[in-house]
Amino acid sequence: MFSTCVKTLRITSKFGSLIRYESTLVIAEHNNEKLLPITCNTLTAAKKIGGDVTVLVAGTKCETVAQNACKAKGVSKVFLADSDAFKGFTAESLTPLILKLYNEHKFTHILAGASAFGKALLPRVAAKLDVSPISDIIGIKSSDTFVRTIYAGNAIQTLKSKDTLKVVSVRSTSFEPLPLEGGDAKCENVSAGDISNLVEYIRQELSKSDRPELTSAKVVISGGRGMKSGENFKLLYTLADKLNAAVGASRAAVDAGFVSNDLQVGQTGKIVAPNLYIAVGISGAIQHLAGMKDSKTIVAINKDPEAPIFQVADYGLVADLFKAVPELTEKL
């Protein structure tokens, strides 16, 4: 009896020492004024892993952003690294800083949103630390087991990482945003460290729009080749304004020059999962579906009843978009 007891105790203590306490560093994406919504989705993923969550805000005059991040519930610490070197948030300038923080704090996880920013940065960090990064996860099974899509969303892969450090980018539409309230994290200034000038940031040319941002909009209206011209996208903008929707596009519409590239929804463009997705004049190629098939409700307006988009649409309207869209706008 006594011996069993001792044995149990031994096992427990042995197991106890094996458990690694999780600690996650989330690389905040921001524009020096505020956190971008994708950071809030990433924080939810970080909390799901469990353990301590630390946020890194690196930028140029970005103190407000760090204070913002301190308010997120469940964040234990915020590192603020302020330097002109981080202009343009290049992967080359941020990587040495992240390596320095990793060496000091030995995080078990480093996370960022799977945006152009996160995708450019995390693999470089992972290469420096000799770990295999995990891209665009849609689920977390445990601290080392993640779910992601492959083949343009046509298969779901569950993988277990064997690296001690997990470097993970998070698909924003798969995790609810963490509200920036109720938290009281401490903000700590950290030095920028070694400055890398491998890449010189020149400028950005951002498309301006008053409409909601595509990846976080509740309603998205997308146009395809069927729109016939850029001019005709006005029909969609008018409808979008009525529904407070963002406007997206298929690759065909982008390639034809109807709209700019950053509106492309699909495997190689943006992944969206709004409450309502209205596909107008889009046939529904595999690559487009990869970007929108997790939308709650899908409406398709297309004059071709054979279009593959109707196989995923909850509501289909076989009609000429040039009649149906203005009619819909008018009646709403």
Add this chain to the structure above:
Amino acid sequence: MARVLVGVKRVIDYAVKIRVKPDKTGVVTDGIKHSMNPFDEIAIEEAVRMKEKKLAQEIIVVSCGPTQSQDTIRTALAMGADRGIHVEISGPEYQTLQPVHISKILAKLAQDEKVDLVILGKQAIDDDNNQTAQMTAGVLDWPSGTFCSKIENNNGELTITREIDGGLEIVKMKTPAVLSADLRLNEPRYATLPNIMKAKKKPIKKITSKDLGVDLTPRIEILSVEDPPVRQAGVILPDVDTLIVKLKEAGHI
């Protein structure tokens, strides 16, 4: 005059509807049409255009994978690459081969072959990782220009337009550098029959990861590969009015 290394991957053709294996270990690849990863065609095209502008002297194309990867290398040679390197990896090692391994192979080759520029596609359309270019640059400590839609090469001074979330971004860097091609970078050419014939005479060197001293120990264990949830069949509505009624019922408007 620069030497350019271009990485190409053999993947299931983009137009094929893939099937998941019943035992959930992966997707069916046997007897399925394969071709060059579309982003890699763009990378090759860009290198060939650099050569045509006399900005590049030699284009070396490399692919890591089973024997059939040589077909992909031949395609690149037919598009205008000068010679190929096939890093043969097959069987279980190929199943768990990841960008962490490929990037080390490419980095080693970049150094051995003394290249000034590595151009890769921004992602492979099978594993959708979008990592290899960034990691190769990391291993080499070279600057990276990811998601390029325009590359201006002024004797090793690169001005790059990148596709980012809100629009475009312009950055500058010097070679040696690693670039990854976005869809918008160019329109790849078709290999003509005479060029396909010529490509057969171009050399392909076959090596193994051991020759390069790269360790392919798996970093992941694939637990399962499954079909995504199937959406329930929807309904075709007769008119706009019914659509509005349905959207109202669902609380969307």
